[in-house]
Every structure is written in C-alpha cells, then in structure tokens.
Amino acid sequence: MLKFTIRRILWLLAVLLIVAFLTFSLMHLVPGGPWDRDKPLAPQVVENLNQKYGLDRPFLVQFVSYIWNVLHGDLGVSYSYQDRGVTQILMEGLPKTGIIGLSAFLLALLLGLPLGMAAALKQNSLIDYISVFFSTVFASIPGFVLGILMMILLAATLHLLPTGGWGSPTQVIMPAVALAALPAAYVARITRASMLDVMRQDYTRTARAKGLTQKVVLLRHILRNALISVMTIAGPELAFLICGSFIIENVFSVPGIGRLFVQSVLARDYGLIMGAILFYTTAVAVMNMVVDILYAVVDPRIRHD
C-alpha cells in the first residue's frame, strides 16, 4: 500500500508538470492577451506591463521560471488583481469554496444514500417512486435554476435568508443545497442501481440461505459491495465540489475560487489560470488516489501491490 501511494504521488507530479506545460502553451496560443481591451492601452504602457510581468521573455524561459517559482510555493501574480498574488487569492477563496463544497458533499450523501437504499430495498414501492422522482427532477434541474428559485422564494419573497455573500452560516445554506442537488440525485440513483444489482447476486442469496439476519446481509454483503460504485463517483465529485462551481458562486456571490476559473480564462489572467488549473488537477488526482486506497479498505479482494 505504501509503495502504491508513493508511486501514485510520483505520477501526480508528472501529471502536474504535463498539465502545467499544456496549459501554459495553450494560454499563449489562444488569441488575445491580458492587455487587449476595448479601449486600447498606449503602446508604451503595454511594453511596460509586458516587462513588469516578464511577458517579453521567450516562452520557455517564462515556463521554467514559473515552475521554479511554483516549486518555491509561489504561484505568481494575477494580471487581473495585480496587488495580490495567485497564492493569496486561492488561499483566501479556498476555505469558502471548501465549506460550501463539503457541506454540499455531506448533504448529497446524507440525502442520496438513504434514499437510494430505501428505494432498492423496497423496489417498486411508493418510496421507490419518490426516490426515482426526486433523482430525476434534481438531476434535470440545473443547480443555478434551483438556486435562483430558492433565492426568489426564501430571500426576495419570504425574507428568511440573505441572497448571498459571505460571513454567516445562513449564507451557506442556499449555495450548498443548490450545489448538492445534482450529486444527491446521482448518489441516490447509483446506490439504488448497484444495490439492486448486488441483491440479485448469488452470494447475497447464499448469505440469506445461510440464515443470516437481514441486518447482517444488508450491512456486510449488500451495502459493502454496493458502496464500491458509489465511491467511484463520490471521489471525483468531492474534488469537483471543493473546487467550486462558477455558476453557483456567481449567483450567490460566494467569494470562493469557483468563479476564478472562468473569470481568469476570460480575462487571459495567465497567472490565475495556471494556479487554478494546477489546483484543480491536484484536487482531482488526490481524490482519485484516496478512492483507490479506500477500495482496498472496503473490498479486501482489491490489492494494490
């Protein structure tokens, strides 16, 4: 297991380097730069800006010096928010996005798992139909539509919650719920499907034939096997939620990092694009690694060495 983990971490570094290089190249290939504006800047000003941010140097020199700085914990400067470093911008936004992402993740599991389990155990019952209905509806309604609906109902009409912003726990509720809707529906569906699958397996029948109680069969045989597929989607989903959602953060004015991904690309903020991409890559890779390790914990048949 240790060997496996070390190998995966080394792979992660290689992946990060490749992603960094690709992103860096693409950024410079895409037409339009950070100083292109509707109202043009004076040529002298553009020259000064390029000099200031090292954009006048050869491409490879820029890349190597960027990587060198990253290795020293400095993600460089943001061209949009020139007074703050990328590291600072990400570090300030991360806790906010993280809190909302984690809340949404827990909410999705707390809603999705029981709903999916109940639906599988009582297939074709009322609760199954409710579960399927719930999953279909929340999988189809985009989170931001749900968000706006909630905002209109709970904030603008009933005045129960603030419309957005950051600072009090009440401001977490709506974005977390809006963000949780889709993964909750997804988790419920996957849980239901894989439980139904496991329940039809021979070993489940054997377990019941052995005379094990329903509780033991459910916990030790069905759930444990069914969880493998739930974990497969939960890992990347958590990574996705922690990295934030552009739309949800935009709608609820959450000062997180989710908005930065899209904003930085639109603004050709090379520094922030790189920082955001590297962060996102790391998050997804780490979550996949954690899931792989957890597989072995949940299912003893899976061995990584």
Place this chain on the structure above:
Amino acid sequence: MLKRSGYVLAIVSTLVLILTSCGKPTPTSTSTTPSSTTKVTTTTSTTTTGSTTKPPATTTGSGTTTTPATTPSAPQILRINLSGEPATVDPNRASFVAERTIIMQVFEGLLGFNQDLTLRPVVAKEIPTTGNGGISADGKTYTFKLRNDVTWSDGKRVTAKDFEYSIKRMLSPELAAAYASFYFDIVGAVQYNGAVKETDANKAKLRDAVGVKSTDDYTLVVSIAQPRPTFLQLMALWPAYPVREDVVTKLGDKWTEPPNYIGNGPFIMTEWVHQDHITLKANPNYWGTKPKLSEIQVKMITDANAAMAAYKNNELDIVAPPTGTERTVMADTTLKNEIVRYPEMATYAFQFNLKAAPFDNKKVRQALSMAVDRAAFVDKVRAGVGKVALSWVPPGIPGYDANLGKDYDFNPAKAKQLLADAGYSDVSKLPPIKFQYADAGGNKVIAQFLQGQMKDNLGIDISLEPMEPKSFSQMFGQKKQTWVFISWTGDYPDPDNWLPDLFGTGLGANRNEYSNPAFDALAKQAKGELDNAKRIQIWSDAQKLVIDDAPMVTLHYRERFVLVKPTVKGLKVTSMDGKTPGDMFYSGVSIGK
C-alpha cells in the same frame, strides 16, 4: 474610463442571464423619457468646462454643499453594489470604473468636479488661471497653491511633495500604470515612462527630470511640454490623486489593504473581504466637511439577477436592474417609483474599417448610416433606455451639437439613392459585408438588429461573425475588423477626450483607419488653443468633418437606469459617475425614513 461592461463582466452576468432565461440580455442602456422620481438631482452640463472655469460660489473648498446638519434616526449606512472585485484600488494604477468608485471615497485630488462637471478646487486653494498667476502666459507652467489644512487619514499633513511623489510614481515604467499616457504632456514624462530598459541610475535621472516639482510644502509646479488646455481636467482625475510615499515604499503593491490604505478623502477603508465586500467608514480625521454617512457597504455581487434579488430583500440601497428587465421594472407598482434615469458620458456606434471595401466609399457609408432605424433600436432593443445618437460627442459635453448628423436620420429611400450614386443600384454587386462582434452581453442581439436593418431596409445580406471577447479585442487592435460595434465612455468631459485619439490619423484609439488631413489640422489647432470658446468651436468644426465622412453609424447615447431606495437622500448623480450612481458625491448622501 474603461468599462469592463463591454465584455468580461457582461459575459459572466449574461451567461447566467441566458441560462436562467430571466430576460433578454442586452448590454448597457440609454433613454429620453424622464424619471418618475424627482428626489435625485440630475444635472447635464451645458456650460463649457474649460480649464478656466470658476467654481460656483455655493461650494466650499471640500466641495460639499453647506446644508444644516440634521439628526437622522436611521443608521447612516449606504449599501451599494460594485458588481465585482475591483482589480486594484491604487489611484495611480486604476483604470476601471469599479476601482474609481472606491478611490473617489478615499482620496481627493488637487482639483475635483462639480455636479455640472465644471472644475472645483479641492486640495488646491484655487483653480490655477492665467489671471491668478497659476498658469503661465505661454500655457506651459501650472502652479498649484495647496491648502495647508489637508490631512491624511492618519493625521499627517498632505503636502505638495505627496503629489510630486504620486505623479512621478504614476509615470514610472515599473508601475506600468494604464493611464500614464494621459500625462505624457508633462515635461520628461514620455522619456521616463519609456525608460523601461534603462539602468536604475538613468531611470533616477529621468525621474528627476520630470516636470513636477514641489517648490515648498504647499506649492506644486507642473511644467508641460506644449500647451494643453484640458490639462487641469487631467489633474482632477484619479491617477493624479496623492499617495503616501512612506506606506508605498514600505509595502510595495500590497499597500492597498486596510489599515495601510491611507487616503485624504471623506471615507477610509476599514475592511476588504476579497470578492465579497469592502467597508468604508467616515474618516474621523477628514479635513473638510464631514460626510453625513457613517458607513458605505460595498458589495461585490457579480450576477445582475442576484443583485436585484438583494435589492428586493433590502440588502442594497442602489441597484442596476438586469438589462432587458427595464420594462418589467417600469410596470412594477413599487419599483417604478424608485427608478432613477440619467444620461451617461458614453456613445455607441457601428464602426467601419475604412480600408475594407465597400466601406472605403463614403457614399456607401452614409447610405448604411441612413438605413438604420435608431429610434426603433432604442425603443425595441433597449426598452426605451437611451437616446438616439446622430453624432459622436454626447449631450452634456461641450462640443455636443444637437443639429449635427440630422442627414443620417432614418431614410431608406435616400439611402438607396446614395447607394445607386455609388454605383450599387443593384446591392448584390456589393462586396460581401461581414460584421464582427465580441460574443458577450447583449452584443448578439445588437448584431442581429443591424443584420435585420440592412436586410429589411436595403436588401443587403451581412454575415455576422461572433468572436470570443479577448480574441475580438486583439483582432480589433490589429485592425483586422471590417465592421464592429464600439462604445466610448469618456474619461473627462471634453471633446479632447472624444475626438483626437479616435479620429486622428494613426493615433492610439483610431482602429478604423480614418484619416482626414483637415481633421488632423483642426485637432492640432484645438489642442493648443488656450481660448476655451474658440477651442470648443474648433472641436465642433472637427466633429462636423468626422460626421460628414461617416466613419461609423452612430447608434445611441447610453442612459443609466437604476433603482434607488426612497430612504436614500441627497444623491447627486452626474454623467461622469463611476460604477455606482452618485459615487462622486457620497459624502452629501444621508439615509432617511
């Protein structure tokens, strides 16, 4: 003043707008009907705002009108929305309207603007004129006498040295300030700003050679290389506001956060939660008339629908309704009484590339201009917000001519005749016409409007080419466009900011290859003309040449359409406002019942 509204923010908000289908997204707005509310005093300057204009007698040195103090019972907190995080609040470096909104509360310059956009002295004791010895006879030396009672928010005295430091910092190549080029008339400014590859010793020499000198604590002498009649207006803009040398030297680019963000204005910044909000509080050490507000809460809600919901939930006092929802707002029984509308210093146009056929033909250009029903645009596409534009310099700015461009009033028959004169009685013989636009905000709707007008009124098929906004900007910068939608938002209220750079041969913002030697000659003359009335007349003549040449189809003048809670008292709006309405005069605002 640059507007991001053009593209970046528009994309962001419109993405959500489109997806939520909460209304037709169209960009910035404009109109003619008066607001149903009267609580806001709107002034459109019709007087000339040349450098020699005297400030009205009713204003004090600090610029706030002297009204008797009332004891208001409501908390004196104004809540506004900046629609996003300001990129920087460093006065020397700022270039976007949202940045200016913050800077104007925290800093004050030598000069400022009145509500009618005439100049007023702020830190300076008086406006320099040739009469009071402030301007030399040759118009090249400006002497500013400073008040001696102006303090920074930490209590230290504001001196001429602070201004000298600030202006030289703004011009330094290291700072790479976007607006540095506005001040290139100052002696030695171009050389210093261009010294980017020089040694430190040479840079220091060039810096010392810049024509800005504090001769004593309260006297600042600025020398310019050639007469510049609008120089005082430039000195009233934010890049020339003072900054504190000791703080900036100590903290570098990071000085713009509280408590280091020291200013000399009526408010101080006490909190900045990035991407979320800024808290401004009344500056206890303010040297002028203290603001009535104790606090301004500046939110950064990027989504226009969310901002509207926040306004309805009483979290904001002022909001701009999402573009496309104006008619709904006007029909709302409550909201219609909270509407405030006023003209902005901004013009929109469909600009030709004069080197691209068929736009190299003046008659074709004039014909196309006549074939656009601007009134229908303002009414149908802009919900009646905005004003039809037949010329370029907008109302409220000296040099505006209400009679100019009347020939371009909607007239399809005359347009067809002109096309025939140009040899295109059969429009299918025209070269293919392409229209490029940044695919953001409501630009698509606007492009489709133009396409429809050309088809319906002249039978011309034009092809639309949507582009990613930054790619569009780059392509436009390289002059590879053929026909594009442009907007121009003024930096200061003078034709000097509206004409030469855009229409002078080969100049910075002239991206449509317009070249008219007669215009260039007039522009040169106007730039050096010290008699203000004569100067404005020359610009007026110059604009006539441009309009006659029809390098663009002027479309509309923007109008601001906002909602203000009835509790907000004393809001003074101007066509020069920054991101939020009335932000040039928040110190006079109070909150009532």
